[in-house]
Amino acid sequence: MSVAIENFVKAIYKNDKNNTNDTKPGNIAKKLGISNAAATDMAKKLASKNLLKYEKYQALQLTDEGTKMALNVIRKHRLWEALLFKLFDMSLHEIHREAELLEHETSNFLADRISEYLGNPKFDPHGDPIPNAHGEITTIDNSIALSNTQEGKTYIISRLMSDDKEFFDFCALNGLKYGNSLLVTKQFNKNKMTQITINNNNIVLNEDFTNIIYVNESSY
Template identity: 75%
Template sequence: MSVAIENFVKAIYKNGKSKTNNTKPGNIAKVLNISSAAATDMAQKLAAKNVVIYEKYQPLKLTEKGNKMALSIVRKHRLWESLLFKLFDLSLHDIHKEAELLEHQTSDLLAEKISEYLGNPKFDPHGDPIPNADGEITTIDTSIPLSKAQEGKSYIISRLISSDKEFFDFCSANGLKYGNTVTISKQFISSKMTQISINNNTIVLNSDFTNIIYVNENN
């Protein structure tokens, strides 16, 4: 499959898992920076190959074949992120950019070798689950956004859902990394802000941050 097809299928998968769950061709076009007409044309072509389910004016859906393809691409992407982070300590933004390129050049054999080298990780450095070789996500996501966390409790950062460089630079500078512990000092409900304590520092975050930083309760 071409890079364009792989990116198209991956975009449908990821958008289908997002909060907006918008997989209409026009929205997929925006994600991929292509025209709506090009997205519709691609969807129709992939429907003929039993990769996508296409109905006019309806959201796009992946077939079983398409879902398996998407999970294979996602697996390779997240394994590369994990490897680059381990070997070179690149920023979360940089590993994402590089993995976007490398995922398309990676065979199933190489993906398996990378996974074995890393100890078959279940999560990448962003906290996103890594599908196994059979295209299955075996972990159960119990995380919640920081905006929903309770005052006075401690949590473990489990996911950082973004590809924005400034976001990751801020997180890195303030210790907001996957696996680190944060304590919720105060939830400012009306202003949609959250005051947290981390590494003996106090930080106030707005909803732009607290809705894309996910945590699990620190039991």
């Protein structure tokens, strides 16, 4: 299957998961940077390949086959991120950028070799779960968005759910990294902002950021 198709099913899968956006052609088009017309065309084509269900004016729904393809691409993406991060100490933004290209030119054989080499990791350096070779994915049920945390409690960063360079630069600058711990010092509920202490620095995060940073309650 082509790069365009792989990116299309991946975009649907992700929009479906986030369910902030829906999976109508227009939203997929926006995500991929193509015209609405191109997205409708592609949707029809993929319906004929049994990768998704298309009904006029309705949201697109991946079939089992389409979901499997999406998870396979996501698996390769996240394995590459994990490998590049480990070997070359590249930034979260850089590993994402490279993985976005490599994911489409990676055989299942090579993906398995990478996974094996890394000890079959369940999460990538963003904390995103890596689907296994059978398309099974670990869902993190006990992690919550930073916006839902409580003042005075300590948490461990479990996921930085973004593709955005500016966000990653901010994270790098402030020590916001998968596995690091932070203390929530204040929730400004009115303004939907959160103040945290991390590495002895106090920083205030706005809504955009508190909804893509996920954390687990610290056990101590």
